Amino acid sequence: MDPAEFRRAGHAVVDWIADYWATVERRPVAPAAPPGTVAAALPSAPPTVGGEPVEAVLADLDSIVVPGLTHWQHPGFFGYFPGNTSGPSVLGDLVSAGLGVQGMLWASSPACTELETVMMDWLAHLLDLPERFRSTGTGGGVIQDSASSATLVATLAALHRASGGRWRHTGIDRRYRAYTSIHGHSSIEKAVRIAGLGSDGVRSIEVDPDTQAMLPDALRAAIEADLASGDVPAIVVATIGTTSTTAVDPLPEIGAICAEYGIWLHVDAAYAGAAAVCPELRWSHAGLEYADSYCFDPHKWLLTGFDCDAFWVAHRAELIEALTVLPEFLRNAASESGAVIDYRDWQVPLGRRFRSLKLWFVLRWYGADGLRAHIRSGVALAARFADRVRADDRFEVAAAHPFSLVCFRLRADDDTNAALLASANATGRVHLTHTRVAGRYTLRLAIGSPQTTEAHVDEAWAVLCEAAATLPTAQGTGS
Amino acid sequence: MDPAEFRRAGHAVVDWIADYWATVERRPVAPAAPPGTVAAALPSAPPTVGGEPVEAVLADLDSIVVPGLTHWQHPGFFGYFPGNTSGPSVLGDLVSAGLGVQGMLWASSPACTELETVMMDWLAHLLDLPERFRSTGTGGGVIQDSASSATLVATLAALHRASGGRWRHTGIDRRYRAYTSIHGHSSIEKAVRIAGLGSDGVRSIEVDPDTQAMLPDALRAAIEADLASGDVPAIVVATIGTTSTTAVDPLPEIGAICAEYGIWLHVDAAYAGAAAVCPELRWSHAGLEYADSYCFDPHKWLLTGFDCDAFWVAHRAELIEALTVLPEFLRNAASESGAVIDYRDWQVPLGRRFRSLKLWFVLRWYGADGLRAHIRSGVALAARFADRVRADDRFEVAAAHPFSLVCFRLRADDDTNAALLASANATGRVHLTHTRVAGRYTLRLAIGSPQTTEAHVDEAWAVLCEAAATLPTAQGTGS
Incomplete structure (x- = not known):
């Protein structure tokens, strides 16, 4: 691939990513397909003759790979800890890849x-x-x-x-x-x-x-x-x-x-x-x-x-x-x-x-003030969500939330809480994970995406409330 | 950075890389500046307020970072083992960074x-x-x-x-x-x-x-x-x-x-x-x-x-x-x-x-035949260089070269061979490294860049001959 081909194909890939980011919110956060779905859609051996245009690979990305992803950059992704990237980070990494x-x-x-x-x-x-x-x-x-x-x-x-x-x-x-x-x-x-x-x-x-x-x-x-x-x-x-x-x-x-x-x-x-x-x-x-x-x-x-x-x-x-x-x-x-x-x-x-390039791009794009605003937003959104939990007698906050993670559970047994998690995640509108605190099954909602707003946190709460309402032992008093 | 800003800035970075690849051959393979030169040109603390356009960072890349690099993608880079990337690999990595x-x-x-x-x-x-x-x-x-x-x-x-x-x-x-x-x-x-x-x-x-x-x-x-x-x-x-x-x-x-x-x-x-x-x-x-x-x-x-x-x-x-x-x-x-x-x-x-994406892009772009052609080119170029060495009585090939690395030395002592390496590298036209074989200082010329052609290998040989001619104990018989 010569520099001119790279320029053309590179613009196409950049556009593909911009489109992905602009539309990721419309996708289910995590796929529902069973294990083996992606692998079964791929050839079992590489091509003998190359030359497939990048557009063909991008088309297969769209039809095979992306439907099989859990989208960590989705504003409804609240699992594990956040793993958020940003435009300047991607560009710093791109320079690193290009310099090689x-x-x-x-x-x-x-x-x-x-x-x-x-x-x-x-x-x-x-x-x-x-x-x-x-x-x-x-x-x-x-x-x-x-x-x-x-x-x-x-x-x-x-x-x-x-x-x-x-x-x-x-x-x-x-x-x-x-x-x-x-x-x-x-x-x-x-x-x-x-x-x-x-x-x-x-x-x-x-x-x-x-x-x-x-x-x-x-x-x-x-x-x-x-x-x-x-x-x-x-x-x-x-x-x-x-x-x-x-x-x-x-x-x-x-x-x-x-x-x-x-x-x-x-x-x-x-x-x-x-x-x-x-x-x-x-x-x-x-x-x-x-x-x-x-x-x-x-x-x-x-x-x-x-x-x-x-x-x-x-x-x-x-x-x-x-x-x-x-x-x-x-x-x-x-x-x-x-x-x-x-x-x-x-x-x-x-x-x-050359990983420091992405830090350089990020620090110059956001500046100290921009990074502080990002952290403060996460802390405030977590507090907002915890307030919702506290205000509902069916639920309890399971631990302090000084940062952007809220641990919470239904006032119910472990199986009911596991069912709540599965039910909420099955909507495709949110993705949460769990832990155990003092031996008890506990849901975790971790915030970190720059795309996550009050509306997304409120939607997560609504999804959880809808899911809870369908669980036999968790209908309680409501709020 | 929103998707529209990313699209614009991303095109600029892709263009920057395409230009880098198109011009890397004109640069010295490795810098001559002493330790601390790059660090001294950078501010000691990050900016408080962000928002610097990507173009400003690219300008600093050009003026501060790139002059301080050893260019592994340069066709005159023959050091260590090759570490070559390619357009499709960079694009696969870019998709990986974007998906996050x-x-x-x-x-x-x-x-x-x-x-x-x-x-x-x-x-x-x-x-x-x-x-x-x-x-x-x-x-x-x-x-x-x-x-x-x-x-x-x-x-x-x-x-x-x-x-x-x-x-x-x-x-x-x-x-x-x-x-x-x-x-x-x-x-x-x-x-x-x-x-x-x-x-x-x-x-x-x-x-x-x-x-x-x-x-x-x-x-x-x-x-x-x-x-x-x-x-x-x-x-x-x-x-x-x-x-x-x-x-x-x-x-x-x-x-x-x-x-x-x-x-x-x-x-x-x-x-x-x-x-x-x-x-x-x-x-x-x-x-x-x-x-x-x-x-x-x-x-x-x-x-x-x-x-x-x-x-x-x-x-x-x-x-x-x-x-x-x-x-x-x-x-x-x-x-x-x-x-x-x-x-x-x-x-x-x-x-x-998501590192397999770059393999997917590379294997589809080159196909098995394209990768074979790349390997065969490296082996043939190494054989061409080894022939030059063998034909010159001042030099000797120090080991078999079944792949794309040639080990060789002047028929002279270790210090003379170390001086040859330093002198050749100081030209900025090639970059080689060394090893020891059976205790003796030995130069290594490793080929792997898709940009390296017969002309580059012949130039490397010319640079080495010029350097050898200036060394007091290595003027010998010539070829």
Whole structure:
């Protein structure tokens, strides 16, 4: 495809996306077709002769692929956590794809590394993160694909520290332990397993029944018990905004415990970290000065397309020492000068895309004020929805909602709530997911799309009320 | 940014990329500016008020970022391994960014999973991979970000198998060992370290001095020695196309050894796997029927932008059992039915982009014949360059060149060869990198860009000859 063909086809694809965004609201949020529907509509082998115009592929996108999607950019999408992109993010990613450079080393394409360092400092400025995370000191930031990978590399650096620097050579030779609350994300167990501690290496710490946040006394007790049996506490993962309910673990108390015992503190703010762009929501980050590492996902609630996890460490030398491997074919004068960052040593894979471009486009398009307005809109819409729930005796709010997630349920048993979720989602007008809070089935409504307005939240409430009215045990008093 | 604004700005970005591609050849392949040049040209904080038009960002791209890039899409880029993209790949990625869906679960956007499964089967068909890797049997394919991550997940599944199914719970409780040749990629040591075996867990097996390929007898001896001292052989990583010289490890012999001892065989064909689209190059994949897992990178030599590593396993159940973690918030009826694939259990991160779209666009645009023509062009250009080297008494070819990489050197000492590389690269007309073969500094010229023609290869040779002529110890006889 030469540049002229690309220009023509590229305009067609841009137009296709603009049309998709303009019409996505008219589609069912999620498909109803059974497994295998999309695959069955595709040929079983690639064509021998190419040359199909892009328009033919776009036509198959329309007829085969799009009907099989759950539409994460739909204003009625309230599932999981938001994963919203934006026009400037897509365009930044497009430039990255077009340039096609590799940022594994500074030397492999210097601007790719330098823009990333500056963008991570911009984000640290925007969230008012502690100075120790800025590139001007001992720390620094890097883009990971996801918070899962951030937790993994934090765990590896923590193991290296806990081993006294032996780990990179000898591996797991003691019973190292990791601590997180029972609401810590599943990626923590996965990271600990990947790192060779087994699922048994995770200590799940109880939470306060009112706040769903980690109990510092329970953390201390678990650490003491492990020390007494000769285990080695290596890392605590605290969460700002748990996946179940957006609970905020008490960092000041947890951080003091980590400092006392010399344990690495990683803070996972994957979803709620974005809230710190608003000064009035920065209470959630109190105690962050204790953290050895921290991450949040601009790809969740900051209008930047997946994948873009922003990860910082307070002491970059520890991370690099844990992860670096230097084969001859990557040696170069710039790396050996010590004057540059080679981000390959900050992550699992060797290769890296030019992901900071999308942050650059997003930050310049929205500015700090625009991002704050986006976050505030989500918080206000969540409060609006929670008010509806509270005003209806059939329902209850199941947890605090400081950000843009509301956990709620019918005052009924688990099966009835599961039926409510299935019934509401079956309308195709909304898509919600669920969790368990204190063992009870609980619906989650997560807001994050810039297209989601009061009308969409009100419609979600109407859909839920209609669905509830059809459930045998949930008709109650109404409102 | 509303759809109308996106349409306008998107056309501008597409045009910018088309212009970049049309003019990249006129730029120096790599920048000469010192570290910090790009960062110094950027503001230290993001704007408070947004709304900068995309044209302003594109202007800064032109003035600040592009001059700081090493241009991987330049026809004079011969470094590392190729990392070439193409128009259809960029457009497929653009659609993925615009849709912004999450493929972590089948249920989180079904078409994202189903298209990926079909595309992996298409690739298996195209490379004529063993039936055991197809989704119709016990195996299956998945897109990883890179071969590094493929090696890591293969290692984890291998550990789980070697432990008799204990590993996911108890972690590393014995001295597990991994084996690869001294030319195995650095990502193997990194994966083994991440998995908790330490760098000490890697056994580096000697190579045949003529072919630079792993010596099966040396592998067997290392396994026997480890068994004798109570260590547990867990995985062998064999390479089709090593990074240093594109050596091909003898899979038939290595595979028989792995089968004899019950050791997981992972085959890393990151670069050279693409060659198997051509029947006449499939000799390189002989013995692949022994492999438990295999990967190659369409993002290296198959016109698909980074990141796109194609990874297959022969028994998907083993991989899934090793990696799955199931929190309440990801439970859903489709997963519990067992009728769907949840690719989150095939990789390290939870989240996933819709990466199969770019494969779909590439395979339909080029067709099998177009991809074969691309590979054959690279092989022929490499042979042309090697002929030039052989015809000049000052130079020598340092290793066989079955694919599109030529290793060569001046008949001179290491410092002279390093000076040759620096001098040639300083022209800005070419960019090569180096390795060591049998301890000696060796230049690498890797071909992969669809824009690279005979004229570019001849120019590279001319640049090298000019550079050699200025070196004090390398003027020799000439040709």
